Amino acid sequence: MIKNKVVKSFIFIVVIILIFVAFLMFHSTTDVKYYNSLDELNGEKIGIATGSTFDSIIKKKLKNVDLKYYDNAVDRISALRNSKIAAYVTDDAMANEEIKNNNDLAILNEPIGVENYAYAISPNNPELKEKVDKVLLDLKKDGTLDYLQKKWMGNNESEKKLENIKLSGKNGTINFGTLATSAPFSYLKDDKIVGYDIDLMLLICDKLDYSLNVNVLDWNGLLTAVNVGKVDMAGCGIIVTKEREESMLFSVPNYKGDVVAIVLKNSISNSNVVEDIKQNFVNTFVKEDRYKLFIKGTLTTLEISILSIIFGTILGVIVGIMRVSNKKIMKFISKIFISFMQGMPITVLLLIMYYLIFVKTPLSAIVVSIITFSIYLSAYVAEMIRGGYEAINKNQIQAAYSIGFTKYQTVKYIIFPQIISYIIPIYKGQVISTIKSTSIVGYIAIMDLTKIGDLIRSRTFDAFFSLIAVALIYLLICIVFQKLLEYIEKKVNKRKQVIE
Amino acid sequence: MLQIKNISKYYGNNVIFKDISFDVKKGEVVSIVGPSGSGKSTLLKCLNRLENYDSGKILLNNTDIKDMKITELRQKIGLVFQEYNLFEHLTVLENLTIGLIKILHFSKEEAERKAITMLRKVGLDEKKYNYPDELSGGQQQRVAIIRTVLMKPQIILLDEPTSALDKEMKKEVLKLIDEMVKDDMTLIIVSHEEEFVKKISDRIFKMKNHTLKEIRYEKTKAI
Numbered sequence: 053m054i055k056n057k058v059v060k061s062f063i064f065i066v067v068i069i070l071i072f073v074a075f076l077m078f079h080s081t082t083d084v085k086y087y088n089s090l091d092e093l094n095g096e097k098i099g100i101a102t103g104s105t106f107d108s109i110i111k112k113k114l115k116n117v118d119l120k121y122y123d124n125a126v127d128r129i130s131a132l133r134n135s136k137i138a139a140y141v142t143d144d145a146m147a148n149e150e151i152k153n154n155n156d157l158a159i160l161n162e163p164i165g166v167e168n169y170a171y172a173i174s175p176n177n178p179e180l181k182e183k184v185d186k187v188l189l190d191l192k193k194d195g196t197l198d199y200l201q202k203k204w205m206g207n208n209e210s211e212k213k214l215e216n217i218k219l220s221g222k223n224g225t226i227n228f229g230t231l232a233t234s235a236p237f238s239y240l241k242d243d244k245i246v247g248y249d250i251d252l253m254l255l256i257c258d259k260l261d262y263s264l265n266v267n268v269l270d271w272n273g274l275l276t277a278v279n280v281g282k283v284d285m286a287g288c289g290i291i292v293t294k295e296r297e298e299s300m301l302f303s304v305p306n307y308k309g310d311v312v313a314i315v316l317k318n319s320i321s322n323s324n325v326v327e328d329i330k331q332n333f334v335n336t337f338v339k340e341d342r343y344k345l346f347i348k349g350t351l352t353t354l355e356i357s358i359l360s361i362i363f364g365t366i367l368g369v370i371v372g373i374m375r376v377s378n379k380k381i382m383k384f385i386s387k388i389f390i391s392f393m394q395g396m397p398i399t400v401l402l403l404i405m406y407y408l409i410f411v412k413t414p415l416s417a418i419v420v421s422i423i424t425f426s427i428y429l430s431a432y433v434a435e436m437i438r439g440g441y442e443a444i445n446k447n448q449i450q451a452a453y454s455i456g457f458t459k460y461q462t463v464k465y466i467i468f469p470q471i472i473s474y475i476i477p478i479y480k481g482q483v484i485s486t487i488k489s490t491s492i493v494g495y496i497a498i499m500d501l502t503k504i505g506d507l508i509r510s511r512t513f514d515a516f517f518s519l520i521a522v523a524l525i526y527l528l529i530c531i532v533f534q535k536l537l538e539y540i541e542k543k544v545n546k547r548k549q550v551i552e
Numbered sequence: 553m554l555q556i557k558n559i560s561k562y563y564g565n566n567v568i569f570k571d572i573s574f575d576v577k578k579g580e581v582v583s584i585v586g587p588s589g590s591g592k593s594t595l596l597k598c599l600n601r602l603e604n605y606d607s608g609k610i611l612l613n614n615t616d617i618k619d620m621k622i623t624e625l626r627q628k629i630g631l632v633f634q635e636y637n638l639f640e641h642l643t644v645l646e647n648l649t650i651g652l653i654k655i656l657h658f659s660k661e662e663a664e665r666k667a668i669t670m671l672r673k674v675g676l677d678e679k680k681y682n683y684p685d686e687l688s689g690g691q692q693q694r695v696a697i698i699r700t701v702l703m704k705p706q707i708i709l710l711d712e713p714t715s716a717l718d719k720e721m722k723k724e725v726l727k728l729i730d731e732m733v734k735d736d737m738t739l740i741i742v743s744h745e746e747e748f749v750k751k752i753s754d755r756i757f758k759m760k761n762h763t764l765k766e767i768r769y770e771k772t773k774a775i
Contacts, residue, residue, distance in 0.1 A: 445637075445640065447633065447635055447637040448637055448638075448639055448640065450602055450633070450637060451633060451637035451638070451639070451696075452639070453602060453626060454600060454602065454626055454630060454631040454633075454700075455626065455627075455630065455651040455655065455699065455700065455703055456623045456624075456626045456627040456651065456655045456703065457623070457651075457654070457655065458623055461654060461655075465650060465654060466639055466641075469641050470640065470641045473641060
């Protein structure tokens with residue numbers, strides 16, 4: 053019999069969430085409309101990838117469409133299934149992958165247009181562009197590009213492995229940014245980032261005597277990373293536009309493909325819900341040992357959270373002492389720092405730190421994220437300390453001096469213990485908030501728990517199990533930290549022990 | 553024991569007090585009376601340098617207090633406040649022992665023994681595990697006095713020790729001060745309680761027009 057209150061509460065919450073979400077998922081009241089030709093899409097809502105350039109192509113072919121932007125294929129498919137959009141537009145290679153894994157989707161026969169994809173290259177490295185272009189032209193000429201396209205865009209899954217190449221790295225390393233959510237170009241398989249773009253980059257690096265470092269980024273950060281030089285090159289279905297050419301270089305095209313529309317298939321057999329759920333579970337956790345990825349992502353999240361909390365608290369105490377100091381300059385500096393941090397959204401701060409402040413440094417993305425969350429938390433801790441200090445009856449300080457305490461002893465035995473007991477309830481909340489905030493680190497190429505969930509979702513095309521797993525793991529982490537802090541609060545605040 | 557020589561204090565252009573001089577012998581009880589805001593409490597706080605004075609000298613056992621280490625001075629001259637100022641996060645027992653342990657380096661057991669003995673003397677040993685906000689004003693003030701007495705200072709300053717208390721609570725505190733007088737402690741008391749100070753004081757000074765004047769009085773019967 054389960055006696056532990058925490059475990060009971062956790063299980064209860066899990067069951068409620070599962071019932072609620074399953075109800076939402078499997079209960080649909082929307083009438084489904086089917087489309088069989090491009091003409092029928094005129095005047096309808098059409099989904100496209102955020103940051104893609106398909107909108108101009110679509111508008112040339114279709115009239116009066118309402119474009120809806122989605123960050124990834126899973127979101128587009130979900131919108132299509134829930135009749136939020138009539139169709140979505142993507143390139144043929146990705147479309148084929150998507151209909152392979154989703155038997156309720158179909159590609160409309162008539163393509164909307166044709167596009168060329170290329171690699172984005174850092175504007176500071178025209179020599180690299182020259183070298184890459186030469187290799188790409190050679191690989192096109194000798195049929196290697198065709199071979200790679202047949203390999204990664206064909207139906208033989210067993211062939212879809214990276215070329216077995218040992219890179220020399222004699223001329224350095226190419227930092228390559230990619231999304232890893234867009235099969236067949238780059239995606240997660242067996243705990244590795246694979247795909248057409250990755251395989252092609254291996255061949256390019258081999259020819260140019262570079263080693264390859266793959267960075268998984270969000271679409272919003274991908275081209276920025278190229279522009280500021282955080283990565284040397286980026287690729288994953290990037291289309292060349294005049295606007296993009298103003299801020300970065302592009303290679304010669306590495307792929308040319310049709311732009312197609314995906315719609316719901318008109319006739320599908322009634323699937324077995326239980327079998328679907330079973331299959332989705334297997335796809336999310338069992339296939340390719342994906343449960344290990346959740347563990348890896350959790351450990352990364354814990355690493356960033358714990359170190360940020362420790363450093364943020366220490367820095368916060370220092371800033372807090374400055375804030376309550378009698379020295380005007382200390383007060384002024386700390387006040388400015390606190391106001392700045394409290395007025396800045398954490399996402400924006402993280403991007404500034406990664407793409408501007410630390411862009412030229414060799415610091416890893418994890419270190420940058422720890423620095424960011426630490427200084428962000430420190431501002432809040434400093435304000436808590438100020439509030440706690442102001443709540444103390446200052447006459448106690450005079451009393452402490454009167455019995456012979458030094459300033460240091462007064463702070464240690466009289467002021468600090470009281471500040472701690474005042475602020476710890478608020479501090480608990482801020483710690484939990486910090487842990488949850490770390491879910492944004494996927495923006496800067498960190499494979500934390502949230503990012504792993506995204507990557508798995510992009511492979512399974514199923515939101516339910518990966519999102520629920522991520523939510524439950526965060527919930528568990530937060531409950532553990534909450535209980536730990538409650539224990540510390542009881543130790544610090546002896547009066548609370550007596551009351552309870 | 554304590555010699556105050558021509559001390560003066562100003563806040564900007566305002567005179568708080570000027571040319572104050574008096575001596576206090578060992579075992580003497582000196583009281584200072586006068587209207588509110590006349591600078592009595594400020595004068596008292598100058599004696600243990602919680603406040604600074606602008607001119608003059610204060611000698612403790614012939615040593616200028618400005619030449620002494622400040623923590624050493626405050627261990628020799630203790631101060632009991634009008635508002636008790638107990639440490640709110642500590643129990644009564646902890647309030648009494650913290651100085652004994654951290655400053656005088658008694659062991660916890662020895663410190664607690666001394667504290668409990670004193671608490672029994674004043675009938676407060678049942679309150680040793682209570683927090684200050686669980687005590688009445690009179691009880692808190694008695695604990696504050698014991699806290700100072702336990703540190704064994706040479707002189708104890710009492711700043712309006714009964715002003716914040718009602719009639720009943722005043723009696724408890726005045727009784728304790730009377731005990732301290734009987735134990736030959738050297739006290740300097742600032743108080744409004746004219747009848748009480750006449751009973752216990754060896755000398756009484758009145759603060760008027762920023763200066764101190766000794767007043768003649770007839771010592772009444774002890775409590």
